[in-house]
Amino acid sequence: MALRRASSRHPRGAPVFAAPASVAAAFAAAVGATAVPLAAFAQANAAADALPAKGMRLVVGYPPGGSTDIAARLVAQRLQAATGATVVVENRAGASGTIGAALVAKAEPDASLLLFAASPELTTVRATIRNLPYDPTRDFAPITLVGRVPFMLVVHPTVPAKSVKELVALAKARPGALNFASFGTGTSNHLAGELLKLSAGIALTHVPYKGSAPAIADVIGGHVELTFDTIPVTLPQVKGGRLRALAVTMPVRSPLVPEVATMDEAGQKGFVAGTWFGLLAPAKTPAPLVDRLHREVAKILRAPDVGAAFAERGIDPVGNTPQEFRAFIDAQAKTMLQVAERAGLKPE
Numbered sequence: 528m529a530l531r532r533a534s535s536r537h538p539r540g541a542p543v544f545a546a547p548a549s550v551a552a553a554f555a556a557a558v559g560a561t562a563v564p565l566a567a568f569a570q571a572n573a574a575a576d577a578l579p580a581k582g583m584r585l586v587v588g589y590p591p592g593g594s595t596d597i598a599a600r601l602v603a604q605r606l607q608a609a610t611g612a613t614v615v616v617e618n619r620a621g622a623s624g625t626i627g628a629a630l631v632a633k634a635e636p637d638a639s640l641l642l643f644a645a646s647p648e649l650t651t652v653r654a655t656i657r658n659l660p661y662d663p664t665r666d667f668a669p670i671t672l673v674g675r676v677p678f679m680l681v682v683h684p685t686v687p688a689k690s691v692k693e694l695v696a697l698a699k700a701r702p703g704a705l706n707f708a709s710f711g712t713g714t715s716n717h718l719a720g721e722l723l724k725l726s727a728g729i730a731l732t733h734v735p736y737k738g739s740a741p742a743i744a745d746v747i748g749g750h751v752e753l754t755f756d757t758i759p760v761t762l763p764q765v766k767g768g769r770l771r772a773l774a775v776t777m778p779v780r781s782p783l784v785p786e787v788a789t790m791d792e793a794g795q796k797g798f799v800a801g802t803w804f805g806l807l808a809p810a811k812t813p814a815p816l817v818d819r820l821h822r823e824v825a826k827i828l829r830a831p832d833v834g835a836a837f838a839e840r841g842i843d844p845v846g847n848t849p850q851e852f853r854a855f856i857d858a859q860a861k862t863m864l865q866v867a868e869r870a871g872l873k874p875e
Contacts, residue, residue, distance in 0.1 A: 576815035579639040582613030585806070586631050587643050588624030589710065593739030594676055594757040594840070598804045599643040601836055602673060605827045616643070620738050623711040624648035625656060632661035636811035638820060642667065646802050647714040650860040654867035655713030657874035663860070667807040669852040670820050673828065674842040677777035677801040678719055678755040679762070679787065681770040686752050691774050691793035694753070698729035706732045708742040708754040713872065716742075718863060719755040719776065719800035721870035726795050746770065757802060758783055758841030776800040783841050803859075804842075805852055821849055 583606075587599045599616045607614040619627035628648040634640035642648075649663045661667075680691065686705075688694040698705050709717035712735045724731050734751050736742035739760055745751045747769045758781055764770040765784075774793045775781050790798035806824060808817055825846035827833055837844045847855070 575813050576819040578610055578612045578816075578819075579637050581639055582615070583639055583641055584615055584617045585641050585643040586627040587616055587618050588620060588622075588627030588648055589618065589645065589738040590620045590740045591618055593710075594759050594802065594842070595643065595645040595739075595804055597759060597840060598674055598837070598842060601833065602643070602806070602824060602827060605830070605833060606823060609823055609827060621711075623652050623656065623713050625652055625659065625661075628663075628667075629660040631807070631809060632666035634809045636668075636809040636813070638808055638812055638816050640809070641670070641820075642807045643673075644805050644807055645715070646859060646863070647710070649805075649807075649856050651713040651715065651718055651863045651867060653860060654864050655872050655874060664857075666810050668810050668812045668817050669849045669856060670806040670808055670817055671824050671828075671849065672845040672847050672852045672855055673804040673806055673824065674837060674844045675801060675803040676757045676759070676840075676842050677775055677781065677799075678716060679758050679765075679775050679781075679784070680723075680753065680755055680773045680790070681746065681761045681765065682753040682773060683746055683749045683751075684768065684771050685749060686771070688773070689771065691788075691790065691795060694773060695727045695729055695794075698727070698731060702730040703732050705753065706734045706751045708734050708736055708746050708751040710739050710742060711735045711737060712875070713867070715800065715802040715863075716755040718866050718870070721872070722798065722800060722866055723755075723795070725866075725869060726798055755800065759839075762841070781841065783838075805856070817849055 585599050585603050587596050589595050596618065603614040603616050619630055624645055624647050628642055628644060631640050631642040652659060653663060682688060688697050707720040709720060717733060717735065720731060720733060739756055742754055743756055743760055746754045747764055761770060762783060765772045772784060772787045774788050774790045775784065776790050776799055778789065778791065778799060780789055828844040828846035834844055
């Protein structure tokens with residue numbers, strides 16, 4: 528369609544060419560026709576990442592007081608403050624974290640129920656529990672890896688060993704007489720104990736509990752000789768003289784206990800163990816909602832006050848992407864399955 532020449536009497540700044548009325552009308556009609564779909568698209572996109580009006584529950588598969596529970600409550604408190612949504616922690620302890628994981632796996636995919644998982648329910652239970660009530664890969668949508676925590680090897684003060692070398696010698700002199708406590712069969716500190724048995728060539732008797740709190744309580748009480756647990760849980764007991772620290776399970780010494788040797792320094796070369804915490808949603812949770820939760824939690828983990836709170840508890844904050852967290856879980860599962868196989872663990 529030809530454009531007509533604009534009048535030379537138009538005020539300065541007016542267009543040199545003006546569209547005929549028919550073209551302008553057509554353009555206005557086109558804009559009007561797209562306005563509703565564009566608005567609908569924006570509303571739908573906003574709704575896709577909307578947090579549930581009824582709030583969110585972070586399910587922890589362990590009793591209150593352990594490191595997983597401590598980290599979950601720190602995140603829940605800040606997530607509620609950041610979003611205005613009600614966020615509470617719900618403890619569903621038992622079966623190496625699988626009771627809580629199964630609850631979230633079957634939940635509605637609206638983020639009202641999220642899993643604040645430790646490593647066992649996503650990795651080691653694949654080798655130790657027959658007929659899991661969920662699929663660790665298929666039934667969850669990873670949101671972010673929240674943090675990583677090394678273990679510290681501790682013994683009751685009555686154990687006549689003040690170093691890993693002395694503990695190994697004692698275990699060799701009394702095969703099977705020393706007991707080690709764990710959070711449960713197939714959990715990360717259970718496999719840490721199995722790794723010690725393999726690397727040192729000793730026999731220890733495994734005593735499983737339903738979480739960190741009851742396990743550490745029995746070591747403090749002298750009913751079990753030793754355990755691997757996180758620095759946040761063990762350090763207060765070590766400082767109080769109720770436990771003795773022998774080593775930390777990281778490649779370098781912890782700034783929280785710089786006087787405690789690493790397992791590598793103690794003669795167990797390449798010995799690295801620990802646990803980690805991550806946030807996951809049911810598998811069919813909309814991707815925009817997963818992404819929003821990732822952004823919110825990653826921002827929380829970058830906050831200086833949260834970093835300081837985590838550091839006091841021996842937790843290294845992470846906050847990686849859902850895709851990176853998925854790859855991390857897969858790699859961890861592979862490693863833990865190899866240790867379980869070497870230890871001769873069978874699904875029960």
